Amino acid sequence: xxxxxxxxxxxxxxxxxxxxxxxxxxxxxxxxxxxxxxxxxxxxxxxxxxxxxxxxxxxxxxxxxxxxxxxxxxxxxxxxxxxxxxxxxxxxxxxxxxxxxxxxxxxxxxxxxxxxxxxxxxxxxxxxxxxxxxxxxxxxxxxxxxxxxxxxxxxxxxxxxxxxxxxxxxxxxxxxxxxxxxxxxxxxxxxxxxxxxxxxxxxxxxxxxxxxxxxxxxxxxxxxxxxxxxxxxxxxxxxxxxxxxxxxxxxxxxxxxxxxxxxxxx
Ligand SMILES: [Zn+2]
Numbered sequence: 001x002x003x004x005x006x007x008x009x010x011x012x013x014x015x016x017x018x019x020x021x022x023x024x025x026x027x028x029x030x031x032x033x034x035x036x037x038x039x040x041x042x043x044x045x046x047x048x049x050x051x052x053x054x055x056x057x058x059x060x061x062x063x064x065x066x067x068x069x070x071x072x073x074x075x076x077x078x079x080x081x082x083x084x085x086x087x088x089x090x091x092x093x094x095x096x097x098x099x100x101x102x103x104x105x106x107x108x109x110x111x112x113x114x115x116x117x118x119x120x121x122x123x124x125x126x127x128x129x130x131x132x133x134x135x136x137x138x139x140x141x142x143x144x145x146x147x148x149x150x151x152x153x154x155x156x157x158x159x160x161x162x163x164x165x166x167x168x169x170x171x172x173x174x175x176x177x178x179x180x181x182x183x184x185x186x187x188x189x190x191x192x193x194x195x196x197x198x199x200x201x202x203x204x205x206x207x208x209x210x211x212x213x214x215x216x217x218x219x220x221x222x223x224x225x226x227x228x229x230x231x232x233x234x235x236x237x238x239x240x241x242x243x244x245x246x247x248x249x250x251x252x253x254x255x256x257x258x259x260x261x262x263x264x265x266x
Pocket of ligand 1: 129146147149155156157158163164165
C-alpha cells in the first residue's frame with residue numbers, strides 16, 4: 001500500500017473512532033437526561049433493598065441508579081448486548097450495596113430469559129422484580145405481522161425485514177412485562193418521522209399517536225391496571241384522563257409512565 005493511501009486509511013479510522021466516542025458520550029448524556037424523569041416513576045425514597053430489571057439496557061442507567069439510590073440488585077438484558085459490556089461487573093467500592101449484572105438476551109428468548117431469571121432472582125416468596133424498566137425499548141417489543149404498509153403504501157416486505165414494522169400486541173406484551181415485575185416503568189419517544197436507528201429486523205419503528213391511543217385505551221379500559229403518567233404531566237390515567245391524551249399527544253413527543261396490576265399496589 002502506498003504511504004498516501006495508508007495515511008488516508010489512518011485518518012478515516014481515527015475519524016470513525018472519534019465519531020463513536022462522541023456517540024458514546026452523547027448516549028451517556030441522553031441517558032442521564034432521561035433518568036431525571038424516570039427516577040420520579042421509581043418513587044426514589046423506596047429504592048433501597050429493591051430489585052430492578054432493565055430491559056433493552058445500555059448499562060448506563062443501572063450504574064447511575066446504583067450510585068444514587070443503592071437498590072439491592074439490577075439486572076440488565078439487551079439483544080446483541082456486546083459481550084465486552086456483559087462482562088462489566090463494577091468492582092468499585094461505590095457499588096458495594098448493589099449487585100449489577102448484564103446479559104446479552106432478547107426479551108423474546110424465553111429459554112435464555114428464564115435461565116437468567118432462575119439464576120438471578122428470585123425466591124418463591126418474592127418471584128418478581130420490584131421494578132421493570134423499559135426505556136426507549138417498548139417500540140422494539142413488536143411481535144405481530146408487518147404493518148409498514150399502513151404508513152407507506154409503497155412498502156413491500158423484504159427478506160431481511162429491514163424496512164418492516166411488526167405490529168405491537170399490547171395485551172400480550174404488558175401481560176408478559178407485568179409477570180416479570182410489580183411496577184413497569186416505560187420511557188418512550190414517539191416520532192414516526194425519525195427512523196429508529198437501532199431497529200432489528202421488523203422490531204422497531206417509533207409508535208404513532210394511534211398506536212399510543214390503542215395502548216392506553218387497552219390499559220385503562222381493561223381495569224386490570226393502574227396507569228400513572230409522569231411526563232409530560234403527573235396524572236392518574238382513568239377513562240376521563242384518556243380523553244386528555246389527545247391534547248397531550250399533540251404537544252409532546254416524550255412519554256414516561258408506570259403501570260401496576262390493580263391488586264399489586266406497592
Ligand atoms: Zn413489511
